[in-house]
Each structure stands twice: as C-alpha cells, then as structure tokens.
Amino acid sequence: MMRIKLLATPAIIILLFSLGFSLRRHPAHPPIENTSIWQNYEQYKEPAIQHRMVKHADMQPLITKHVSSGLLRSSVIGSSVQGRDIHHLIAGKGKIKVLLWSQMHGDESTATMAIFDIFNFLAAKDDNDRFRQLLKEKLELHFIPMVNPDGAEVWKRRNAMDIDINRDARSLTTPEARLLMKVADDIKPRFGFNLHDQNILYSVGSSAKPATISFLAPAYNHTREMNEVRQDAARLIVLMNHTLQKFIPDQVAKYSDAHEPRGFGDTFQKKGISTVLIESGGYRGDTQKQYIRKLNFYALLSALYAIASNAYENEKVEEYFAIPDNGRSLFNLVIRNAEISNENLRYRTSLGINYSTSVNISERRLNYRGVIEELGDMQNNYGYDEVEASSLVSLPGKIITMTKAEWEKLSLESEAQLLKQGYLYIRFSDQRSPTGPLQNRLLNLINGASTGARPPGLYQYPNFILAPPEGRPKYAVVNGFLVDLSKEIRPLPNTYGY
Numbered sequence: 071m072m073r074i075k076l077l078a079t080p081a082i083i084i085l086l087f088s089l090g091f092s093l094r095r096h097p098a099h100p101p102i103e104n105t106s107i108w109q110n111y112e113q114y115k116e117p118a119i120q121h122r123m124v125k126h127a128d129m130q131p132l133i134t135k136h137v138s139s140g141l142l143r144s145s146v147i148g149s150s151v152q153g154r155d156i157h158h159l160i161a162g163k164g165k166i167k168v169l170l171w172s173q174m175h176g177d178e179s180t181a182t183m184a185i186f187d188i189f190n191f192l193a194a195k196d197d198n199d200r201f202r203q204l205l206k207e208k209l210e211l212h213f214i215p216m217v218n219p220d221g222a223e224v225w226k227r228r229n230a231m232d233i234d235i236n237r238d239a240r241s242l243t244t245p246e247a248r249l250l251m252k253v254a255d256d257i258k259p260r261f262g263f264n265l266h267d268q269n270i271l272y273s274v275g276s277s278a279k280p281a282t283i284s285f286l287a288p289a290y291n292h293t294r295e296m297n298e299v300r301q302d303a304a305r306l307i308v309l310m311n312h313t314l315q316k317f318i319p320d321q322v323a324k325y326s327d328a329h330e331p332r333g334f335g336d337t338f339q340k341k342g343i344s345t346v347l348i349e350s351g352g353y354r355g356d357t358q359k360q361y362i363r364k365l366n367f368y369a370l371l372s373a374l375y376a377i378a379s380n381a382y383e384n385e386k387v388e389e390y391f392a393i394p395d396n397g398r399s400l401f402n403l404v405i406r407n408a409e410i411s412n413e414n415l416r417y418r419t420s421l422g423i424n425y426s427t428s429v430n431i432s433e434r435r436l437n438y439r440g441v442i443e444e445l446g447d448m449q450n451n452y453g454y455d456e457v458e459a460s461s462l463v464s465l466p467g468k469i470i471t472m473t474k475a476e477w478e479k480l481s482l483e484s485e486a487q488l489l490k491q492g493y494l495y496i497r498f499s500d501q502r503s504p505t506g507p508l509q510n511r512l513l514n515l516i517n518g519a520s521t522g523a524r525p526p527g528l529y530q531y532p533n534f535i536l537a538p539p540e541g542r543p544k545y546a547v548v549n550g551f552l553v554d555l556s557k558e559i560r561p562l563p564n565t566y567g568y
C-alpha cells in the first residue's frame with residue numbers, strides 16, 4: 071500500500087500539473103488573440119466619428135441607433151453645468167457589473183471613440199458571436215461616455231466651473247462628479263474603467279518609446295497597499311499589457327500610483343470596485359489618435375472578456391509591478407549637436423523642441439506653436455522626430471518681401487523653393503500681415519524686422535535653417551516642425567504670423 075502510494079503520488083502530481091497546463095493553453099474560452107476582432111476592426115469602427123474632437127451632439131444619433139436596435143438601455147441621469155444630458159447606457163444581462171466612463175477631462179476623447187466602436191462590435195453578427203455572447207450573458211456593462219460634455223465642447227480639461235472632475239470625487243462640487251458617484255453607488259459595480267488621455271511626451275521609463283498606453287491600478291490609501299480589490303485591477307492590467315505588447319511592443323507603461331483621495335479611481339478602489347485607469351498617450355504619426363482608439367477598443371474588449379471568463383484570475387500581480395513607469399524623456403523634436411553662432415560665441419549643442427497647442431473649435435483643429443524648451447546635453451532624451459546635425463550649422467532664416475496679393479497667389483511649390491534658399495519669413499510690402507497660426511503654408515509671416523535674424527535660443531520660437539558649412543540648406547525648422555529639404559515637401563500643420 072505504502073509502495074503504491076509513493077509511486078502514484080508523483081504520477082498524480084504530473085497528471086494534475088499537465089492537466090492544469092493544458093487548461094491554460096486550451097481554455098474553454100479562447101482568448102481574444104484567437105479571434106478575428108483585430109483584423110475586422112474596420113467593420114466595427116464607428117464611421118460617424120473620424121476626428122478626436124468629438125462633441126456631445128455627435129453622440130446623440132449614435133446612442134439613438136443602438137437604443138433602437140435593442141443593444142442599449144439608455145437613461146439620462148442628469149445634466150452638465152451647461153445643461154447637456156449625461157447618458158447612462160447599459161448593455162448585457164449578466165451578473166457581473168462593470169462601469170466604464172470616459173472623457174471626464176473634456177480634451178481626452180480617445181476612449182469615447184473606442185466605446186462607440188465597442189457598441190458596434192456588440193451589435194454586430196459575425197464569426198465573433200461566441201465572444202460577444204459571452205460578454206452579454208456574463209456582464210452587465212454600464213457606460214457613461216463623455217462625463218464632461220461642456221469641456222468637450224470647447225476642448226478643455228475642466229468642466230464649465232473650471233473644476234477638475236477627477237479631483238472632485240471627495241467634495242462632489244460639480245454635477246458631473248455627483249452623477250458619476252451616484253451611478254456607482256446605485257449599481258455597485260464589481261469593476262470600473264476610468265478612461266483618460268495623457269501627455270504624448272510621456273515615455274516608457276527612460277526609453278525612447280512613447281507611453282502609448284499607460285495603466286494604473288489606483289491606490290486606495292497613502293501606503294499604497296494591495297488588497298484583493300486592487301490586485302484584481304492589477305491582474306486585468308497584466309492581461310491587457312500582454313494583449314497590447316503584440317501591437318505596441320515596449321510602448322506600455324504604468325502611471326504613478328501616488329494616492330489621490332480626490333480622484334475617482336482611488337475612491338472607487340476604496341469602495342471595493344476593482345478600478346483600472348487607462349491613459350492613452352502618443353503614437354508616432356497618430357495625431358488624431360485613431361490607432362490608439364483601436365488599441366483602446368481591443369484592450370477593453372480583452373479585459374471585459376477576461377472578466378466574463380474569469381481568465382484574469384490566472385494573471386500574476388507581480389507582473390503589474392514589472393511594467394515600466396511613465397517617464398519624461400521625450401520631446402516633439404530633438405536636433406542633436408548643431409552649431410549655434412550667437413554674437414561672439416560658437417558652440418555645438420542639442421536642442422529640444424516641444425509644441426504647445428491652442429484650439430480652433432469651429433474648425434475642430436488644434437494649432438501648434440513650437441518652443442525651444444531645452445538646450446544642452448540631450449543624450450538621455452529622444453524626439454518623435456530627430457536630426458543628427460553634427461555636420462551642420464544653424465542659420466537664421468531669411469526674410470523675403472512681397473505684396474499681400476503676391477503672397478496669396480504663392481503656390482506650395484514656390485514656398486518650397488524659398489525654403490530651399492533659406493527663407494523662413496515673408497514680409498508684406500503694402501500692409502501689416504496677419505498674426506497667429508497660418509494653415510496650408512510653409513513660411514511664416516513677419517511684421518517686425520529683428521526676429522528672423524536671431525540664432526536659436528532657449529524659450530524662443532524654433533525657426534532656423536540647418537546647412538553644411540558653406541553649403542545649401544539641408545533642413546528647415548519652421549515653427550518647430552522639421553522639413554527635410556531633400557524630400558517631398560508637404561504643408562505643415564501650421565506656420566505662424568509674427
């Protein structure tokens with residue numbers, strides 16, 4: 071008897087071990103990676119939303135569409151300071167309640183776009199029916215898209231009282247914060263998703279990679295303890311991180327977990343709602359955040375599916391802590407080792423250029439204004455764009471004079487020719503020229519005489535030429551935008567009238 075037991079035990083252990091292993095490899099519910107959801111995304115993407123500056127009025131017909139199709143139950147739970155309806159949308163009939171809310175900061179719309187893509191996915195019928203059926207059967211999904219419609223209307227962070235709604239979870243001064251809190255208190259969700267955008271200059275640790283997505287399992291106290299509630303949020307993050315690494319390798323980071331008792335994530339975590347913060351950051355070339363929207367859509371679906379199938383329980387909390395922290399090593403443009411001549415000084419150094427933005431609400435466009443924000447050793451900094459300029463010297467841009475009528479007739483090709491000759495500014499000979507952002511142009515306008523003659527300097531507007539000594543211009547930097555003069559030249563997002 072004893073002999074048999076001794077022999078049998080290792081065999082049973084091996085059997086159980088391999089069974090468990092095969093269950094993990096072949097779970098009853100295959101993971102999102104085994105579906106065609108990523109490949110089919112264009113079928114789910116909401117075509118009525120093409121740009122980041124989504125407004126409250128854009129959502130209304132989309133909500134109506136999904137309510138009349140029977141996907142969503144919708145109620146207006148109250149209104150914003152300026153009287154815009156706040157919608158509470160419910161999908162699914164499962165036992166596990168999940169609350170997702172977006173755009174409590176009015177200029178952070180990426181997840182709002184993704185939520186309408188998720189609605190289209192849930193409403194579709196195709197070879198992913200098993201996946202969506204599981205979500206609808208196991209989950210009751212509660213959405214509050216665009217918590218801050220007044221901020222969204224003018225593309226600003228705060229609400230119409232100029233209060234940050236995500237710093238209002240404790241005092242509940244704003245109607246928007248009170249509504250979000252009331253929904254959470256009424257439905258008592260098991261999970262929460264707090265959906266935001268972050269500065270695109272956040273990097274993954276000190277690397278050159280942007281933090282395209284950053285996650286946080288917010289802390290419920292100052293000592294940042296981990297309980298089961300917070301651990302489940304961390305497990306979901308580990309799962310989403312695995313999902314995203316395939317598409318954005320090394321571009322996922324972790325947001326600071328300093329406790330913020332005024333924040334909704336921290337407050338909900340304390341209430342026992344496992345809450346995940348998702349911050350959409352930057353991705354090279356994706357100024358409208360349409361690729362990051364797709365990443366949001368996919369990561370959120372992977373998390374919801376993991377909740378519906380309990381798959382998140384297999385994830386290891388330690389892996390959450392292994393995700394690199396958000397860093398600040400990125401600039402919009404880095405020029406390395408350029409020669410600067412400034413009066414009697416001549417030296418080589420690097421320049422870091424960033425853009426500040428202003429909003430043109432009627433045209434739903436952001437205008438950019440470059441500023442030189444760093445000068446010096448930038449070996450540990452990186453740019454979305456970079457130039458190695460160790461064989462180049464920086465030169466002030468030249469000014470060409472013409473009439474306003476001549477400027478109006480100037481073609482893009484003619485402006486490109488002027489850039490190649492080192493001109494960065496046009497001065498009108500017959501009147502003052504307009505100031506502020508200029509669209510569809512390559513050159514700036516200038517009224518004063520001196521600006522053009524200045525070498526690049528700290529906190530100045532980045533307008534200069536880079537050329538080999540005694541050679542023809544190789545690059546132009548116009549309003550902080552890099553133009554490679556040896557390549558096809560396209561209009562810049564905007565130049566500037568000074």
Ligand SMILES: [Zn+2]
Pocket residue numbers: 175178236266267
């Ligand atoms: Zn935010």
